[in-house]
Amino acid sequence: MAEEPVDVLIIGAGASGAAFAWSLAETRMNILCLEQGDWMNPESYPGMRMDWEASQLGDFALSPNARGRREDYPVNDSASPIQASMFNAVGGSTIMYAAHFPRFHPSDFRVKTLDGVADDWPIDYQRLAPFYDVNAHMMGVSGLAGDPMYPPKAVPLPPVALGKLGETLAKGFNRLGWHWWPSDSAITTQEHEGRAPCINAGTCLLGCAQGAKASTDITYWPPALRQGVTLKTRCRVREITVGDNGMADGVIYYDADGVERRQQAHVVVLACNGIGTPRLLLNSKSKHFPGGLANRSGLIGKNLMFHPYAMVTGIFDEPLEGYKGPTGCCIMSQEFYETDRARGFLRGYSFEIVRSFGPVSTAMRGMQWGRVPWGAAHHRAFAELFDHTAGMVGICEDLPEPGNCVTLDPDLKDSDGIPAPKVTYRLSENSNKMLAHCVARATEVLEAAGAKETVTEAPLPFAGWHLMGTARMGTDPQRSVVNEWGRCHDVRNLFIIDGSIFVTAAGVNPTNTIQALALYIADTIKKNLANLFD
């Protein structure tokens, strides 16, 4: 049964969909968002329970395959050394991200010009800067102004607690004379827009029951709904439909009861992340687009970029109180961010200092590392690790390669019978060299900070948090899927606003840039309403 047409239909209520809906709401257009997940109840987050750490193996596992919730869809990532991580709910993956919130750098938009690889973006840092500022307020970003690695920027709230762990590592960086700075974090450190400040519970990856971590269910969605946007949950879109004129005319979706429904729309906006968006486009075949919607370039699903992560954990003699504080936000270093060809690779990486683990995770990781055996030696081995570790992750810039891609799995389907995505990915030689450099430098820092031993994991297999590049932005329809403001070259009333449109990945977490892009695209649409499809 077809429902009344809406002006704008947004698919996905995560980082980008929420920001976009909020920005466009002021137009008073009829805006509907369909989200396959549901609202989360912060009071039921694992941090409220004694078994909170075990939830990382169950209902809050990073991989949707491990969680197996109805709201999630499976991803065949068996052909990738990095597993895809995402969460489906109002708020999307911001429910379980670390909220590390750096911006891209000016140079990140000019990779081809500056370093001769990949492509330049069709927009630049200055274009996005005002939208980064808006996002900083809406998400409640904490940090410290004056970082010499960035142009001056708005940081509304003071930095998160560094703690003994952070200050110990900071001293290590200082001994080497290397850059470090308190992390930009989407975590409130003071009362902000009705949100309470962080209480250092250390459960960021399991949802924040305090509401200090910015997930879009508590930041953008409440004001967007107050302004009249409609959000329907547990509605999973199967395909975007196309009219005789080759324009998108709506979607077919399954509602909470599994009933197939049709929703017509004048504008369709995809906000489903770098895997969900190409999956939906490839599932939307028609006589106009037999190879998938908006795919005349053949680039839908191609150029998938993760951030290859290296993790080096230092073991210290003294306790570091590392179980306290925001899990992934503390300090970061960009000493090796910009290209130096003498290193043997192009582009660079950021270091992020992460907290250590609670008792369960210490025992599990100790077991995985072969350092916490069962039997008589158990207690001594556990005591050497618990509260005596500090972790550093290196987040390496991935470069786009057509062979790294999202396709449709021929067999795997979600709970509504919709074909699931398959990820094919390999690490490039450039990435492998960067990871090796990153591990060596991280080890130096940890030793300078006083670590007596280190444990290395690279690439980190579960770290497929950042999904980018699979419907890239550009001015040439042969070499890109969307134009410089997110409109599909092939379908002029179809917009993409998530990480799919990234041209390159930079060496920082992408959520802040995803949201700045969504706000910028919404702003451009508002300015061009009279001739949106020209």
Add this chain to the structure above:
Amino acid sequence: MSDATHKPGLSPDEMRTLASVLDEIIPPSGDGRLPGAGQLGIAGYIDAALRKTAELKSMIAQGLADLDNLARQRNALGFAALSREDKLRLLNEQAFVLPLTFHTYIGYYQNAQVVAALGLQPRPPHPQGYEMKPNDLTLLKEVRRRAKRYREYRCICE
């Protein structure tokens, strides 16, 4: 929806053997501060966990039965009655010890008594959270002195 608590768990004999095995996986600490996993009652947690995973439950139940049979064949005593050395010798031969250790660690280290013995408050992290000391930003003195480190670049296509 299936309710794991209604699925059959381990038998009383298996639970007795399990408790004895758990005290070998995590024995009491030498200083008496931390109890053994069996003594702490982690067998109950394991039993509940295994009810949710039939395949693992079958593997561990079979492993416990084999362990006890082997103990009787070699020593004419059930596993629980063996000496520490004999217990360890037998356990080192058993494949089920690895997955059992995994679940034992989870059950043991989320137990309030253990958490308290580690020096933490025996409560979930929320809603109280933790106090942390104010930041010492004087550590940034040297970094602040450095010149800007980013490459400035504007779009030339506009």
